[in-house]
Amino acid sequence: MTKWYRENAPITAVKLADELMRLKRGSVSRRHFLGVTGLGLAAAVLARQPGLFNSTVFAGDLGSQMSIATWPNYHDPATFEAFTAATGVAVEVNVFGSNEEMLAKLQAGGTGWDLFVPTNYTISTYVKLGLIDELDMGQLPNFDASTENARFTHEGMVDGRTYAVPKNWGTTGIAVNTSKIKAPVSSWKDFFEVAMSEADGRTMVHDYQLTTIGNALVSLGYSFNSIKPEELAKAEELLLRVKPHLYAINSDYQPAMRATDAWMTMCWTNDGAQLNRDMPEIEYVLGKDGGEIWTDFYAIPKSAANKPAGYALLNYLMAPENAVKEHIANGAPTTDSRVLKLLPEEVTSNKIVYPDEASLTPLEFGAAVTLTDPGRAELMARFKSA
Amino acid sequence: MRAANRKRNLVTAALIAPAAGWLSVFLVLPFIAMLVFAFGERAPEGGYQPAFTFAQFANLPTRATAFWNTLMLAPAGAFLCLLVAYPTAYYLAVKANPRYRLILVSLVVVPFWTSLLVRTYAWMYILGSRGIPNLLSMIGIEDVRLLNTPGAVLLGIVYGYLPLMIMPIYVSLEKLDRRLLEASADLGAKPVSTFFGVTLPLSLPGVMTGVALVTILLLGEYLIPQLLGGGKVFFIGNALVDLFLQSRNWPFGSAIAVTLVAVVVVVLMAAMRIAWKIAGTRQVDLV
Numbered sequence: 001m002t003k004w005y006r007e008n009a010p011i012t013a014v015k016l017a018d019e020l021m022r023l024k025r026g027s028v029s030r031r032h033f034l035g036v037t038g039l040g041l042a043a044a045v046l047a048r049q050p051g052l053f054n055s056t057v058f059a060g061d062l063g064s065q066m067s068i069a070t071w072p073n074y075h076d077p078a079t080f081e082a083f084t085a086a087t088g089v090a091v092e093v094n095v096f097g098s099n100e101e102m103l104a105k106l107q108a109g110g111t112g113w114d115l116f117v118p119t120n121y122t123i124s125t126y127v128k129l130g131l132i133d134e135l136d137m138g139q140l141p142n143f144d145a146s147t148e149n150a151r152f153t154h155e156g157m158v159d160g161r162t163y164a165v166p167k168n169w170g171t172t173g174i175a176v177n178t179s180k181i182k183a184p185v186s187s188w189k190d191f192f193e194v195a196m197s198e199a200d201g202r203t204m205v206h207d208y209q210l211t212t213i214g215n216a217l218v219s220l221g222y223s224f225n226s227i228k229p230e231e232l233a234k235a236e237e238l239l240l241r242v243k244p245h246l247y248a249i250n251s252d253y254q255p256a257m258r259a260t261d262a263w264m265t266m267c268w269t270n271d272g273a274q275l276n277r278d279m280p281e282i283e284y285v286l287g288k289d290g291g292e293i294w295t296d297f298y299a300i301p302k303s304a305a306n307k308p309a310g311y312a313l314l315n316y317l318m319a320p321e322n323a324v325k326e327h328i329a330n331g332a333p334t335t336d337s338r339v340l341k342l343l344p345e346e347v348t349s350n351k352i353v354y355p356d357e358a359s360l361t362p363l364e365f366g367a368a369v370t371l372t373d374p375g376r377a378e379l380m381a382r383f384k385s386a
Numbered sequence: 387m388r389a390a391n392r393k394r395n396l397v398t399a400a401l402i403a404p405a406a407g408w409l410s411v412f413l414v415l416p417f418i419a420m421l422v423f424a425f426g427e428r429a430p431e432g433g434y435q436p437a438f439t440f441a442q443f444a445n446l447p448t449r450a451t452a453f454w455n456t457l458m459l460a461p462a463g464a465f466l467c468l469l470v471a472y473p474t475a476y477y478l479a480v481k482a483n484p485r486y487r488l489i490l491v492s493l494v495v496v497p498f499w500t501s502l503l504v505r506t507y508a509w510m511y512i513l514g515s516r517g518i519p520n521l522l523s524m525i526g527i528e529d530v531r532l533l534n535t536p537g538a539v540l541l542g543i544v545y546g547y548l549p550l551m552i553m554p555i556y557v558s559l560e561k562l563d564r565r566l567l568e569a570s571a572d573l574g575a576k577p578v579s580t581f582f583g584v585t586l587p588l589s590l591p592g593v594m595t596g597v598a599l600v601t602i603l604l605l606g607e608y609l610i611p612q613l614l615g616g617g618k619v620f621f622i623g624n625a626l627v628d629l630f631l632q633s634r635n636w637p638f639g640s641a642i643a644v645t646l647v648a649v650v651v652v653v654l655m656a657a658m659r660i661a662w663k664i665a666g667t668r669q670v671d672l673v
Contacts, residue, residue: 100631100633103432104630107431243618248616249618250617259516261533372431377432377635378635380633381629381632381633381635384620385625385628386451
C-alpha cells in the first residue's frame with residue numbers, strides 16, 4: 001500500500017467506478033482497492049465496533065506475506081487462498097514431522113514463522129523457554145472460549161493466561177490395510193507382533209519420539225508417557241527387534257499407505273479419516289491397551305516477523321465458517337461446539353473422527369516432560385541410527 | 387632483487403587474502419565453535435550448556451552403525467559411480483563424434499539444474515509399488531519391493547553423484563595426447579594393453595579427483611538414505627540431523643561431526659597420497 005498523503009482520503013465517484021472496474025478485471029488486489037477507495041479504513045473503523053463487522057482483517061498493515069509451520073495434509077489449501085484473496089497476504093506453508101523438530105528450529109532462532117501448530121504437551125515448555133507470546137485475545141474476536149470443550153483446550157493456558165488456541169483434537173491409532181493384512185489388529189501389542197510377522201517389511205512407525213516410544217511402552221503394559229529408565233530400556237529392546245521388519249521410519253505415511261507400499265502404520269485421526277475416505281479397505285483402529293489423545297493448537301512465536309498477519313490468519317481460522325472447511329478437508333474432530341453444529345452429519349457420525357467415549361478411556365494426553373526428557377530423545381536417536 | 391621478491395610476496399598475499407578470510411570466517415570459526423560444543427553438555431531443555439567433559443566422545447560407540455554405514459557406503463558408492471562413469475567419460479572424450487560432444491557433455495550436466503530432492507522424489511515413485519513393481523506384476527512377478535532398501539540407497543547415490551564423477555574423468559581423458567596412443571600402437575601394443583598401459587594411468591588424476599569429490603560429498607549425505615532408504619539405513623548425516631533437529635543434543639552432535647572430520651582428513655590424506663604416488667610415478671615412466 002502506498003504511503004501517499006491522500007491514502008484513504010475520500011474518492012471521487014469517477015475514480016471509484018474506475019477502481020471498481022479494475023478490481024472486477026482482476027488487475028488490482030482487493031487490498032489495493034480497499035486502500036484506494038477508503039473502504040479499508042472504513043472497514044477497520046467498523047471492525048472496532050464489536051458485532052458490527054466481526055473482523056479485524058483489514059485493520060493495520062498486514063504486509064504482503066507471512067509464514068505458518070504445520071503438519072502434512074493438515075489444511076484445506078483453499079483456506080489460505082481465500083485468506084490471501086481477502087487480505088492480500090500470501091501464506092507460505094512449512095511442513096514438519098515432529099514437535100521436537102519445531103522446538104529445535106525455534107530454539108535455534110530465526111524461523112520466520114508468524115503462526116505455528118504445536119501439540120498440547122509442548123505448550124508449557126514453549127512458555128517456560130519464552131518462545132511463544134501470550135495471545136492478545138482482543139485481536140481474536142472470532143475465538144469464543146465458552147464454546148470450546150475444556151477437556152481439549154486446557155493445555156493452551158498456563159497460569160491462567162492463554163498462549164494457544166485449539167485447531168482440533170484427535171487420537172493416535174493404527175491404520176491397517178485389511179485387504180493385505182488378515183490378522184486382527186486391535187492393540188499396540190498386536191501392532192508390533194503383526195509388524196514382525198504378516199506385515200513384515202510393510203509397517204511404518206512415526207519419526208517422532210512421543211508416539212513411537214509411547215506406543216511401544218503401551219504395548220509392554222507401561223504408561224504412554226513413561227520416562228523410567230528400566231521401562232524405556234524394555235521399549236528400546238522391542239523397537240530394535242522390530243526395526244529390521246519396518247518399511248520406514250517416517251511421519252509422512254500417507255503416500256506409502258496409498259501406494260500400498262506400506263500396509264500398516266501408526267496414524268493420526270485426520271490421516272486415518274482421509275485414508276479411509278479414499279480407500280475404505282484402510283481401517284483406523286484405536287489401541288485397546290492405550291495410546292495417545294491429543295490437541296493441536298495455534299500459537300504465535302515470540303520471534304514472529306509479521307505478528308499482525310499471524311493474528312489475522314489465526315482470527316480468520318477461528319471463524320466457524322472457515323474452520324468447518326478445514327475440518328472437512330483435514331478430517332480431525334473439532335473442539336468448538338459452533339463448528340460441530342456446522343459439520344455435516346456424515347462427518348460427526350464417523351466413528352474414526354468421533355469415537356465412542358469408551359474407546360477413548362485408555363488413551364493418555366502426552367506429558368510435557370516427554371518433550372525434554374534426554375532419555376527419550378536419545379532412545380529415539382539410537383533406534384534410528386541402529 | 388629483494389624488493390621485487392617482496393613485491394611478489396605482497397601480490398601473493400593480496401591474492402590469497404579473500405580466500406583465506408572466507409575460509410577463516412566460514413570454516414575455521416564454525417569448526418572452533420563445534421569443538422567447544424563437543425566438550426559441553428546438553429542443556430535440560432535441549433541445546434548446549436558450557437562444561438568440560440569427554441562424555442560426548444565416550445558416547446560415540448552408540449553411533450557405530452552410522453559411522454560404519456557412512457565409511458563403507460561412501461567409498462562403495464563412489465566406486466560404483468566410477469564403474470558407471472568411466473566408460474561414459476571414455477566414450478564422451480574419445481569415441482563420441484566431436485560434432486555432438488558438447489551436446490552430450492551438457493546432457494550429463496543438465497540434471498543438476500533440478501534439485502536433487504525433486505529427482506530423488508521421482509525415484510521414490512519409480513521404485514514404489516506404482517512404478518517398476520507394478521510393471522513387473524504385469525508379467526507375473528508379484529510383490530517385488532525396491533523402495534526403502536539398501537539397494538535403492540546405492541542406486542540413488544550413483545544416480546545423484548554420477549555427473550560429479552564423469553566430469554573430472556572426462557576432462558583428464560579429453561586432454562590425453564593422441565600421439566601417445568599412436569606411439570603405443572606403433573610399438574605393437576594391442577588396444578587393450580594400450581588402454582591399461584597408457585590411457586588408464588594417464589586418466590588416474592581425473593579418477594582420483596572424481597573419487598575424492600564423490601566420497602567427500604557422500605560422507606555428508608542424508609537426503610538419499612532418508613527418502614530411498616526409509617530412514618532405516620542411517621548415515622552420519624542423518625545422525626547429525628537427528629541430534630540437532632530432534633534430540634536437540636548439540637554437544638553430542640558436535641562431537642560426532644568433529645570425529646567425522648578427523649577420520650575423513652586422516653583417511654583421505656592417506657588415500658590421496660598413495661593414489662597420487664601411483665599416478666605420478668606411472669606418468670614419469672611413460673613420458
